[in-house]
Amino acid sequence: MKKYFYLITIQYLGYRFHGWQKQPDVKTLHLMVDRTFNFILEGKRFKSLSSGRTDAMVSAECAAIELFLFEPIEDLSAFLELFNRNLPQDIRALDIKEVDAKFNIIQNSKIKEYLYLFAHGEKCHPFCAPIMTTILDKLDIELMKEGAKLFEGENYLKTYCYKPTDNGIYTREIMLCELVENTLYTANYFPEKTYILRVQGKGFMRNQIRLMMGTLIDLGKGKLTLQDIKDSLKPDNDIKMNYIAPASGLILKNIDFID
DSSP states (O other), X not given: OOOEEEEEEEEEOOXXXXXXXXXXXXXXXXXXXXXXXXXXTTTOOEEEEESSOOOTTOEEEEEEEEEEESSOOSOHHHHHHHHHHXXXXXXEEEEEEEEOTTOOTTTSOEEEEEEEEEEXXXXXXXXXXXTOEEEOSOOXXXXXXXXXXXXXXXEEOGGGSSSOOTTOOOEEEEEEEEEEEOOSOOOTTSOSOOXXXXXXXXXXXXXXXXXXXXXXXXXXXXXXXXXXXXHHTSTTOOOOOOOOOOGGGEEEEEEEEOO
């Protein structure tokens, strides 16, 4: 049977979900997306894959799904509207386009950008919790900015992989890593100043961004030094960074597929 392939971009607030991947007896993003597809496709055969799995409580501004069908979609705009009408309010489809059989959402080269949104020094309004982490300690933000830049380029990142194995590929390139004042997300209940760690790369390991952020938080608290971070990026080191920053501050900002 002939197959038809569609690339759909979506955004979601991950706070009430147990991550992307389907799991028994819990509500996940993939479960809700597939339930919606099953409903609007009226039981027709389909399969959906994502470009990566986000953890519980992680949100996305622009994630991607590949939809495999055995009948074509006649009107993409109408399908997108119907999809959105039936998705939960914390998931929204942004775009749909047809792709060819050569496209592979998992294997195609891509650049991902993640943001980590945080504030420090005071207890924040509870409404901040779904998308922002609050560190109650005062942090040395300028030192953390220096630390973030150390991650840029090609480094040995085994320290920043949760439960690494002995045969993983840990020499990887981070194309951009910077800590800046947040101007992207605003609300009248946000603290006066909030911050974003911005990271770009072709691929990330399990909990990599959260381990990097946790390391920068410990740097900002004075528990680590810049030299500690430099040492952790050297080939074949056995340094362990144990603080994984909370998931709710992490946002998948964008995915760019490379031709």
